[in-house]
Amino acid sequence: MTSRRTRRLLAVPLALGLLVAACGSDDDDDGGEGTTATTAADSEPDTTEPETESTDAEPDTTEAPDGDGDADEAEGDVDTDIEADVESVRSFGGDIVIGVEAEATGLRPWEDACAEPCLVLHRAIFDQLVEQAADGTYQPWLAESITPNDDFTVWTVMLRPDVTFTDGTPLTAQTVADMFPIQQAGAVTAGLIAGAGLETVEATGDLEVTYTLSSPNSAFPAVLANATGRVFEPAAAAADPDGFSTNPVGTGPFVVDSRDLDNETVLVRNDNYWLVDSEGQQLPYLDSVSVRPIPDEGTRLDAQLSGTIDVMQTLRQGTIRDARDAGGDFTLLEFQGSNTGGGMFNTALPPYDDVRVRRGLILMNNQEAVIEALGGTGISQQTTQWFSADSPWYSQAVADAWPDFDFDAGVASITEYINDPARSDGKAPGEPIDVELSCPPDPTLIAAMQVIEQVWSGSGVVNVNLTQFDQATHINNALTDIHQAHCWRWSSDQDPSISINPFVAPPEASPVNFPNYYNQEWFDAAQAAIQTDDFDERKALYESIMLGLAEEFPIWYSGGTATLLMTDPEIKGINGWLLPSGDLGVGFPGAAPRLQETWVEQ
Amino acid sequence: MVRVIATRVVRLVATLLAVTFLTFTMLEFLPGDPVNAILPPNAVRTPELIAQVRADLNLDDPFFQRYFAWLGDALTGDLGQSYVTDQEVSEIITSRLPITLQLAVMGILLALILAVPIGILGAYKQGKWQDTVTSAGVQVGLSVPNFIFGIFLIWLFAVNLQWLPASNWNRLSDGLVDNLKTAILPASALALTQMAIFSRLVRADMIGTLQENYILSARAKGLSNRFILFRHALRPSSLSLMTIVGINFGALLGGTVIIETLFAVPGIGFRLINAINQRDILVIQGITVFIAASYVLINTLVDLLYSALDPRIRRS
Numbered sequence: 049m050t051s052r053r054t055r056r057l058l059a060v061p062l063a064l065g066l067l068v069a070a071c072g073s074d075d076d077d078d079g080g081e082g083t084t085a086t087t088a089a090d091s092e093p094d095t096t097e098p099e100t101e102s103t104d105a106e107p108d109t110t111e112a113p114d115g116d117g118d119a120d121e122a123e124g125d126v127d128t129d130i131e132a133d134v135e136s137v138r139s140f141g142g143d144i145v146i147g148v149e150a151e152a153t154g155l156r157p158w159e160d161a162c163a164e165p166c167l168v169l170h171r172a173i174f175d176q177l178v179e180q181a182a183d184g185t186y187q188p189w190l191a192e193s194i195t196p197n198d199d200f201t202v203w204t205v206m207l208r209p210d211v212t213f214t215d216g217t218p219l220t221a222q223t224v225a226d227m228f229p230i231q232q233a234g235a236v237t238a239g240l241i242a243g244a245g246l247e248t249v250e251a252t253g254d255l256e257v258t259y260t261l262s263s264p265n266s267a268f269p270a271v272l273a274n275a276t277g278r279v280f281e282p283a284a285a286a287a288d289p290d291g292f293s294t295n296p297v298g299t300g301p302f303v304v305d306s307r308d309l310d311n312e313t314v315l316v317r318n319d320n321y322w323l324v325d326s327e328g329q330q331l332p333y334l335d336s337v338s339v340r341p342i343p344d345e346g347t348r349l350d351a352q353l354s355g356t357i358d359v360m361q362t363l364r365q366g367t368i369r370d371a372r373d374a375g376g377d378f379t380l381l382e383f384q385g386s387n388t389g390g391g392m393f394n395t396a397l398p399p400y401d402d403v404r405v406r407r408g409l410i411l412m413n414n415q416e417a418v419i420e421a422l423g424g425t426g427i428s429q430q431t432t433q434w435f436s437a438d439s440p441w442y443s444q445a446v447a448d449a450w451p452d453f454d455f456d457a458g459v460a461s462i463t464e465y466i467n468d469p470a471r472s473d474g475k476a477p478g479e480p481i482d483v484e485l486s487c488p489p490d491p492t493l494i495a496a497m498q499v500i501e502q503v504w505s506g507s508g509v510v511n512v513n514l515t516q517f518d519q520a521t522h523i524n525n526a527l528t529d530i531h532q533a534h535c536w537r538w539s540s541d542q543d544p545s546i547s548i549n550p551f552v553a554p555p556e557a558s559p560v561n562f563p564n565y566y567n568q569e570w571f572d573a574a575q576a577a578i579q580t581d582d583f584d585e586r587k588a589l590y591e592s593i594m595l596g597l598a599e600e601f602p603i604w605y606s607g608g609t610a611t612l613l614m615t616d617p618e619i620k621g622i623n624g625w626l627l628p629s630g631d632l633g634v635g636f637p638g639a640a641p642r643l644q645e646t647w648v649e650q
Numbered sequence: 651m652v653r654v655i656a657t658r659v660v661r662l663v664a665t666l667l668a669v670t671f672l673t674f675t676m677l678e679f680l681p682g683d684p685v686n687a688i689l690p691p692n693a694v695r696t697p698e699l700i701a702q703v704r705a706d707l708n709l710d711d712p713f714f715q716r717y718f719a720w721l722g723d724a725l726t727g728d729l730g731q732s733y734v735t736d737q738e739v740s741e742i743i744t745s746r747l748p749i750t751l752q753l754a755v756m757g758i759l760l761a762l763i764l765a766v767p768i769g770i771l772g773a774y775k776q777g778k779w780q781d782t783v784t785s786a787g788v789q790v791g792l793s794v795p796n797f798i799f800g801i802f803l804i805w806l807f808a809v810n811l812q813w814l815p816a817s818n819w820n821r822l823s824d825g826l827v828d829n830l831k832t833a834i835l836p837a838s839a840l841a842l843t844q845m846a847i848f849s850r851l852v853r854a855d856m857i858g859t860l861q862e863n864y865i866l867s868a869r870a871k872g873l874s875n876r877f878i879l880f881r882h883a884l885r886p887s888s889l890s891l892m893t894i895v896g897i898n899f900g901a902l903l904g905g906t907v908i909i910e911t912l913f914a915v916p917g918i919g920f921r922l923i924n925a926i927n928q929r930d931i932l933v934i935q936g937i938t939v940f941i942a943a944s945y946v947l948i949n950t951l952v953d954l955l956y957s958a959l960d961p962r963i964r965r966s
Contacts, residue, residue: 145818151924153734290736309735310924311819311916342817342914343923347804351816354808518929521683
């Protein structure tokens with residue numbers, strides 16, 4: 049029973065990180081584009097430093113083309129680069145309205161699942177111990193420093209002094225330690241804690257917190273840059289857990305003023321916020337932020353175009369295309385990180401247990417057509433691995449190894465299987481294989497799956513049966529191996545260890561090895577990658593796993609996940625906020641902005 | 651009259667029982683384990699936790715036992731608790747009902763304000779160009795789904811003219827004017843189809859009424875056309891209008907789902923859609939039963955009112 053429980057616990061980080069949600073990635077998935085190696089500011093020994101090629105040349109923010117005919121100019125500008133705005137005059141005051149695609153059902157970091165629409169609120173109300181920088185490194189935020197021991201099993205976090213929660217309670221090491229039991233029991237954080245092998249959190253000084261892990265993890269700061277490191281006031285949480293969901297207490301730049309579920313959550317400035325800008329002025333700049341769930345994509349865009357809202361979030365390629373085409377004077381902040389759509393085969397079942405079938409199906413997966421069906425041509429990019437092209441983890445060798453669409457080669461590969469008298473599915477030689485392709489009933493996912501179904505069915509060697517289950521059931525089917533060809537999302541912009549290590553662990557020990565494909569070399573490589581802080585070494589290890597995926601094909605890809613924040617032109621700072629170190633922060637990954645340094649230009 | 655009321659009440663109770671049973675049954679047969687829907691996607695699904703959830707919700711009890719337990723609670727006003735937000739379902743309904751009611755009332759009123767003159771004009775000018783034009787307009791109103799009309803309204807009044815907001819519902823507590831600014835577009839979208847139905851009804855009834863002898867008599871007395879139309883003809887024609895208004899008002903309580911979602915209006919329909927997306931079964935069940943019960947109840951009240959107003963119906 050203990051073993052089963054452990055496996056379940058380990059399932060959770062990837063159930064988030066690999067979540068198939070059409071509406072975007074989950075809490076684990078937030079993070080910046082590019083590098084994800086950890087750093088410990090002002091601490092020894094340093095954790096790995098990534099290469100910095102992710103900070104490409106930084107063109108200006110994409111401006112919406114004026115009128116018709118200029119939309120093509122925007123094509124290919126998939127990402128808006130992160131840069132500090134040094135031209136605009138920063139000013140205090142102002143109220144903005146943000147339209148998001150869904151309501152946050154709860155505001156408890158330890159309990160409530162939180163995707164991008166919800167992260168807009170969480171990031172404004174709570175601070176994290178660690179944040180990601182624009183170059184992908186992890187840097188202290190509420191923490192002042194993070195120091196590992198020699199074997200990365202004990203991490204010492206020094207908190208910033210003189211930080212208070214919005215209810216006046218001071219932030220101390222004991223506060224963070226007191227959060228831990230609540231997090232261990234939380235629906236969201238329990239799995240993250242188990243996945244990280246986090247055993248104890250102790251206050252070892254007034255501001256010193258010691259995290260002890262069950263095994264080495266050189267990427268542990270990445271764990272503190274998600275819900276596990278999101279700091280809340282534990283006494284208030286314990287006193288009234290349900291009430292905390294509507295009246296949360298954090299240390300963030302804003303505090304909840306009113307919450308009208310499904311309509312409007314109003315956040316007002318935290319006058320005692322600890323962070324100052326580069327000129328020493330206390331943040332945040334804005335007086336208030338109103339967050340409105342507007343589920344209809346067209347209405348949300350119209351609300352932006354009509355001035356009903358000031359900032360619009362979308363996770364849909366079709367809406368990004370419409371926003372580009374809309375004209376008007378708006379700023380388009382686009383992001384496409386390492387999160388990619390796709391799917392997986394349950395290699396424990398015939399015919400997916402034969403690489404000829406998997407290879408054949410992937411050769412017949414026309415990513416370009418799938419992206420076009422989603423309205424993402426010129427917006428989303430084809431993917432070949434778990435890292436976007438601007439990530440320092442990206443491998444050209446993997447990109448070269450991943451096969452291009454080749455219908456005839458795919459047919460040939462499957463034909464070889466179906467003509468094999470010893471074919472694993474027990475059917476007579478020459479009979480087509482049966483494939484059950486399953487997705488949640490999301491319109492965009494269905495469109496993508498229909499393209500794949502048409503191509504596969506058109507081969508004459510594959511009978512495709514499309515099935516749909518609600519998202520919760522879809523995820524559980526993957527966790528409990530009730531799946532065949534299963535659409536899914538892969539990767540995030542966090543450290544690769546967060547998503548890859550459990551994925552390549554033995555299936556009997558890791559339910560998030562969804563394809564049930566085990567390769568000892570991959571597993572060993574993943575383990576070695578969290579026992580060193582040498583970036584090149586780590587990159588080579590993860591590259592070897594990606595190359596293995598391009599040989600064994602347990603999963604497929606259907607294009608990167610593009611997101612957009614569309615703002616009024618006078619709203620500044622979303623893509624240029626700074627870390628306490630003075631380095632640029634990660635920006636707005638997944639269209640989930642940090643608002644502490646956002647201002648309205650006068 | 652007592653017997654009429656008693657009969658209607660018995661029918662009402664039987665219908666409500668059938669509605670609750672059918673709703674419960676349909677949700678029972680949805681694919682997938684409800685536990686998957688209840689637990690957050692990233693919850694730690696230990697066997698112990700799953701067993702506990704099943705026990706807490708009596709999911710291992712036989713179907714009828716669970717149905718009657720739910721029914722018993724529902725009769726006392728306890729519709730259960732949302733799995734997602736932990737709110738009481740009854741609280742969810744009562745907090746959102748005023749919004750949906752406001753939209754429905756505004757939709758019906760707007761429809762009536764337009765439909766009655768249009769219907770009267772069509773009847774009075776039967777066969778003439780005014781009738782042709784209004785009939786064509788009515789036909790458009792019947793043909794265009796209200797959400798398409800809603801999208802058109804947003805495009806016209808929010809995006810192009812920028813007179814009204816595309817969404818951002820303001821509650822009445824925010825001020826009447828602010829509230830009406832955000833309510834007028836969704837209410838207008840709801841009103842279109844209703845207006846078309848009402849005006850056709852008024853026109854048809856009025857055409858019949860205008861051929862009655864007492865109308866000819868009134869004309870012979872030299873009464874003005876306006877007086878005849880509004881005082882003599884409209885009143886007898888309004889009985890059937892009242893009936894259809896009542897029935898459609900009940901239907902609108904459930905029919906606001908798409909419009910509320912389109913305009914992001916936090917009413918019952920919007921919550922219902924969210925609950926469906928989240929597989930929040932008790933909320934789906936509670937709201938569905940509430941909408942069905944409201945519909946049945948309003949219909950019954952209309953029947954009773956009709957009976958009270960028209961002795962011929964009461965006697966029959």
